[in-house]
Amino acid sequence: MSTDAQGGAGSAQGATQLFESLHGRAPQGVWASPGRVNLIGEHTDYNEGFVLPLAIRQRCVVAASAADASAGSSVTSAQRPGETIRFTAATVSPGDVDGWAAYVAGVLWALREAGHVVGELDLVVDSTVPLGASLSSSAAIECAVAAAAAGLVGIDLDATQIALLAQRAENDFVGMPCGVMDQMASMHGKPGQLVFIDTRSLAVENVPFDLSGHGLALLVIDTRAPHALVDGEYAARRRDCEQAAQRLGVPALRDITGAGLDDALARLDGPDDETMRKRVRHVVTEDDRVLEVVQVLRSGTDPRAIGPMLNASHASMRDDFEITVPHVDVAVDTALSAGAVGARMTGGGFGGSIIALVEQDAAESIAQAVAGAYAERGWEAPAPFVTRAEQGATRLA
Ligand code: GLA
Numbered sequence: 001m002s003t004d005a006q007g008g009a010g011s012a013q014g015a016t017q018l019f020e021s022l023h024g025r026a027p028q029g030v031w032a033s034p035g036r037v038n039l040i041g042e043h044t045d046y047n048e049g050f051v052l053p054l055a056i057r058q059r060c061v062v063a064a065s066a067a068d069a070s071a072g073s074s075v076t077s078a079q080r081p082g083e084t085i086r087f088t089a090a091t092v093s094p095g096d097v098d099g100w101a102a103y104v105a106g107v108l109w110a111l112r113e114a115g116h117v118v119g120e121l122d123l124v125v126d127s128t129v130p131l132g133a134s135l136s137s138s139a140a141i142e143c144a145v146a147a148a149a150a151g152l153v154g155i156d157l158d159a160t161q162i163a164l165l166a167q168r169a170e171n172d173f174v175g176m177p178c179g180v181m182d183q184m185a186s187m188h189g190k191p192g193q194l195v196f197i198d199t200r201s202l203a204v205e206n207v208p209f210d211l212s213g214h215g216l217a218l219l220v221i222d223t224r225a226p227h228a229l230v231d232g233e234y235a236a237r238r239r240d241c242e243q244a245a246q247r248l249g250v251p252a253l254r255d256i257t258g259a260g261l262d263d264a265l266a267r268l269d270g271p272d273d274e275t276m277r278k279r280v281r282h283v284v285t286e287d288d289r290v291l292e293v294v295q296v297l298r299s300g301t302d303p304r305a306i307g308p309m310l311n312a313s314h315a316s317m318r319d320d321f322e323i324t325v326p327h328v329d330v331a332v333d334t335a336l337s338a339g340a341v342g343a344r345m346t347g348g349g350f351g352g353s354i355i356a357l358v359e360q361d362a363a364e365s366i367a368q369a370v371a372g373a374y375a376e377r378g379w380e381a382p383a384p385f386v387t388r389a390e391q392g393a394t395r396l397a
Pocket of ligand 1: 042181347349
C-alpha cells in the first residue's frame, strides 16, 4: 500500500519545469498547500462549531510570476497539460471562468474584492490531492494560489486571512457554500499536530497527534464512490441547520449545548420536524465529540480511547445527518470488523474517503479486507493510504 494517494507528493521541480517550458523563464516563486483529512467534527464548521482536521502530504504546488498587464493572467495545470486558461485578474467576475480554473480566478477575484492589488499572474499548478475524494483538493489549490499571489506581491496576510479569502472564492466565485474548515486546515497544518479550530472565533490550537508512538496509524481509504448531487445535498444540509437555528432562536447550532439538546429537540415538535431534529442532534453531539477527542489527545493518554467517538460520529452522519452512502458504510463496517480501533467517513459526504484508526501492523490487512468487500460487490477497487499530520501552506522556492 502506498503512503501517498495517486502519484506521490507534488514537487517544486515539476511545477518549475512546466512553468519554464511554457513561459521560457523561471517562476519568481513556488508555493504549496496541502489537502486535509478531518479527524472529527463534520458539518459543524458552518454551524460555528468545532473541527479537528489535519493537513496531509498530498498537496497542490503553484509556480508563479507576475505577468504584463496587457497579457492578462494564465493558469496551466500539470494534470491537464496542453490546456492553458486565460482571464484578466483586473476585471474577472463570478461566472467568467468555470471548471477547475474557477478556483484560481476566484482567489484573484477575492483578493481584489478585499482591496489588494495583485496584478496579472502566470501560474502553473501541480496537485497530488485526488479529486472527488473529500480530501480538499479545492482548498489546496485555492490556498496555494492565494499564498503565491500574496507572497509574490508582498501582501501581508496571515494564515487565517488567507483561509478566509480562499473560502470567499469558493463560496462566491465557484458557488459552493462550504465552511472554513478545509482552508484553515490547509493553511494552519503542522507536522504531528491536529488543527483544532473554533470556527466562530477562528481560534486555532494545534493538538499533538502522535499515533506511531502508540503503535497506531491513520488509514485513509478513498472509496471512489461515484459522487452525485454532492453540492446540492451539502447546500440542503446547510439550509436545514440554519432554519433549525432560526426556529430555536440562536445565532447558530453551536449555541445548543449537549445539556440543552433534549430541550431543543422538544421544541422542534411539529409533525414535519423529524428531519430537523435529526440534523440538530448530529451537529450538537458532533461538537461534543470533537471536544472529547481533543481532551483525550491533550491528556496524552492512549489515543485508542477516541475509537468509540469516531464510530459514534459515523453513526450520527449515517442515521441523523444522512450523508453517507453504501460505499462509505461498507468501508467503515468492514474496517471495524477487520480490527480497526475506530472508523468514520471524513469530509462533506455522499462518497469520498473514510478514515480508520488502526494498529500499525494491521493497516495492510484492514485495507485488503475493504478491497475484498468491494470486489465481492463488483465495485471499483478503493484507494488506501496511510497518512499523518503534515505541514500546511509553505513557500518552497
Ligand atoms: C466540506 C466543506 C467543509 C465542511 C465539510 C464537512 O469539506 O468544504 O467546510 O463543511 O465538508 O464537515
